[in-house]
Amino acid sequence: MDSLTLVCTFSLLAGGLYWFVCVLGSAEQKGKRAMDLSGGSISREKVEDNYNQYWSFFRRPKEIEKKEKVPAFVDTFYNLVTDIYEWGWGQSFHFSPSIPGKSHKDASRLHEEMAVDLINVKPGDRILDAGCGVGGPMRAIAAHSKANVVGITINEYQVNRARMHNKKAGLDSLCEVVCGNFLEMPFSDNSFDGAYSIEATCHAPKLEEVYSEIYRVMKPESLFVSYEWVTTDKYDGDNSEHREVIQGIERGNALPGLRNYDQIAEIAKKVGFEVVKEKDLAIPPSKPWWSRLKMGRIAYWRNHLLVTVLTWLGIAPKGVVDVHEMLFVTADFLTRGGESGIFSPMHMILCRKPAESS
Ligand SMILES: C=C(CC[C@@H](C)[C@H]1CC[C@H]2C3=CC[C@H]4[C@H](C)[C@@H](O)CC[C@]4(C)[C@H]3CC[C@]12C)C(C)C
Ligand SMILES: C[S@@+](CC[C@H](N)C(=O)[O-])C[C@H]1O[C@@H](n2cnc3c(N)ncnc32)[C@H](O)[C@@H]1O
Numbered sequence: 001m002d003s004l005t006l007v008c009t010f011s012l013l014a015g016g017l018y019w020f021v022c023v024l025g026s027a028e029q030k031g032k033r034a035m036d037l038s039g040g041s042i043s044r045e046k047v048e049d050n051y052n053q054y055w056s057f058f059r060r061p062k063e064i065e066k067k068e069k070v071p072a073f074v075d076t077f078y079n080l081v082t083d084i085y086e087w088g089w090g091q092s093f094h095f096s097p098s099i100p101g102k103s104h105k106d107a108s109r110l111h112e113e114m115a116v117d118l119i120n121v122k123p124g125d126r127i128l129d130a131g132c133g134v135g136g137p138m139r140a141i142a143a144h145s146k147a148n149v150v151g152i153t154i155n156e157y158q159v160n161r162a163r164m165h166n167k168k169a170g171l172d173s174l175c176e177v178v179c180g181n182f183l184e185m186p187f188s189d190n191s192f193d194g195a196y197s198i199e200a201t202c203h204a205p206k207l208e209e210v211y212s213e214i215y216r217v218m219k220p221e222s223l224f225v226s227y228e229w230v231t232t233d234k235y236d237g238d239n240s241e242h243r244e245v246i247q248g249i250e251r252g253n254a255l256p257g258l259r260n261y262d263q264i265a266e267i268a269k270k271v272g273f274e275v276v277k278e279k280d281l282a283i284p285p286s287k288p289w290w291s292r293l294k295m296g297r298i299a300y301w302r303n304h305l306l307v308t309v310l311t312w313l314g315i316a317p318k319g320v321v322d323v324h325e326m327l328f329v330t331a332d333f334l335t336r337g338g339e340s341g342i343f344s345p346m347h348m349i350l351c352r353k354p355a356e357s358s
Helices: 003-023 042-055 062-063 067-088 103-120 136-145 154-166 207-217 240-253 261-270 290-295 297-312 320-340
Strands: 126-130 150-151 175-179 192-197 220-232 274-280 343-352
Touching: 042 067, 042 320, 062 207, 062 274, 062 297, 067 154, 067 320, 103 136, 103 192, 103 220, 103 343, 126 136, 126 207, 136 150, 136 154, 136 192, 136 207, 150 154, 192 207, 207 220, 207 261, 207 343, 220 261, 240 343, 261 274, 261 343, 297 320, 320 343
Parallel strands: 126 150, 126 192, 150 175, 192 220
Antiparallel strands: 220 343, 274 343
């Protein structure tokens, strides 16, 4: 091989690698690149161990049910997945019905704005976001309503990401982020003019515990809306395929156990709320929320290859490949849950704290 061929081959390889990593690996919404994938607050040499630790929770399901074990379990999960979510999905960690002619980003924002419109918020009100992630919904809601949003998440890495995004978006005067457990919130009684939670309370082993905490911090007569992950009336516990799909969803999403839709209002009432409205937002005429997952399949293979190469090159920490693989499998269970209608990630419940609360 002469030197010209050698230079050309090398340039081609280098260009190809740059294109593969930097172009194909660019973030779904600017903010996170494949090159920057990490294990959240976990040091890079411990990512693989933490992934194994995450799975070990499912070998001892009784542990997950214990209130004091939940923060560690959920926190580990979000350390492992937060970067991959941001890179491959965006800053809003939830689903939304597809809207013909609208982008995923717009459909997601409209789903978020609907939540705040339901709780009748005025500019300047102080509202709670229970389980705020990296703050995608919080920023959309603050910009739309001009309310002051206080978000809480158990994961410190997400707190830092959310604060950074808030500042970058120029919304840090309206958005505050607190690291803490929504089962024991560091807020005073009757201190919020409203509250919402988007696809987050499903992480609580007992829904009454998080609902009663939200109830406590809300002012009398204010409203709370939640988008709950549930099994629907189509779910049949005697059907082994249904059980396999639901167990797959639980394991890939750090869920201590999915609840059936008919338990949600009962629990809300039990803690003292009046139920104003309840509706599964996934039911037609809503368009499938899972189509975004299906459309991404080719991109998932590309991502998997990319993550494998980056790990092999020592750029991404060991263990990121396993986490990506787990999400890949989870996407399939979620799609099956959506297509069969046995699962919904958007069972909406709107509640009021009565004027005279006990
Ligand atoms: C509400 C929760 C999270 C819901 C969704 C935001 C996430 C559920 C499954 C995730 C994903 C699955 C496949 C990944 C893909 C293999 C990768 O290449 C890029 C990221 C994914 C698309 C990832 C993105 C986020 C989800 C859709 C739960 C936790 C309560
Ligand atoms: C799927 S994410 C949704 C985030 C956000 N609502 C969104 O839609 O982008 C679930 C969120 O709930 C938070 N969470 C789960 N359990 C929690 C707990 N016990 N206390 C506080 N936050 C919790 C997670 O840290 C994460 O931020």
